[in-house]
Amino acid sequence: MTETIKEYAEALFLIADENQCIDDFSASLLQIAKLLKENPDYIEFLSSPAALLSKRLSAIDTAFSNRYDERIVSFLKLMCEHKHIKSIFECIDEFEKLKREKENRATATVYSAFPLSSEQKDLLCKKLQSSYGKTVDAVYVTDESLLGGIKVVMDEMTIDGSTKKRLNNVKEVMKDE
Numbered sequence: 001m002t003e004t005i006k007e008y009a010e011a012l013f014l015i016a017d018e019n020q021c022i023d024d025f026s027a028s029l030l031q032i033a034k035l036l037k038e039n040p041d042y043i044e045f046l047s048s049p050a051a052l053l054s055k056r057l058s059a060i061d062t063a064f065s066n067r068y069d070e071r072i073v074s075f076l077k078l079m080c081e082h083k084h085i086k087s088i089f090e091c092i093d094e095f096e097k098l099k100r101e102k103e104n105r106a107t108a109t110v111y112s113a114f115p116l117s118s119e120q121k122d123l124l125c126k127k128l129q130s131s132y133g134k135t136v137d138a139v140y141v142t143d144e145s146l147l148g149g150i151k152v153v154m155d156e157m158t159i160d161g162s163t164k165k166r167l168n169n170v171k172e173v174m175k176d177e
Helices: 003-018 022-039 040-047 053-064 070-081 085-102 118-132 164-177
Strands: 104-113 135-142 149-155 157-160
Touching: 003 022, 003 053, 003 070, 003 085, 022 040, 022 070, 022 085, 022 157, 040 053, 040 085, 070 149, 085 104, 104 118, 118 149
Parallel strands: 104 135
Antiparallel strands: 104 149, 149 157
């Protein structure tokens, strides 16, 4: 993600925070992202230099003005005007990251070789929360290639306690000898 896109997300987040509508903006942005992913040709149109800017901005008004806050619509138009509309998904992801930070929340993806029980999930979440001082929203994925143990990916950090990782470490040590 470019620094410019981060700045766009931070600016939109600041507006939402100042107006105490972070949750509303978040819900709207996630709906818009869903609509745009379902209609990839629309993003292509909005980013096409072959289409007049006035037509592209009018299309944004037509599609979003009656459904979403005018500040969000203005934001979309600004991204279109400055030729960053193709990065809208990254921008929305960054907005959501800022929202989680403000709420002191983290998202963890937990990979395990076999499905974890409810008790194991609860224990793991409590451990992560106490270790990192954040409320943890966990997504669980079964990955049989791990052989055993778990791997946790949380906010650009990876904790790999899988059997596969341990075996690879042993393999590397043996290779160096």
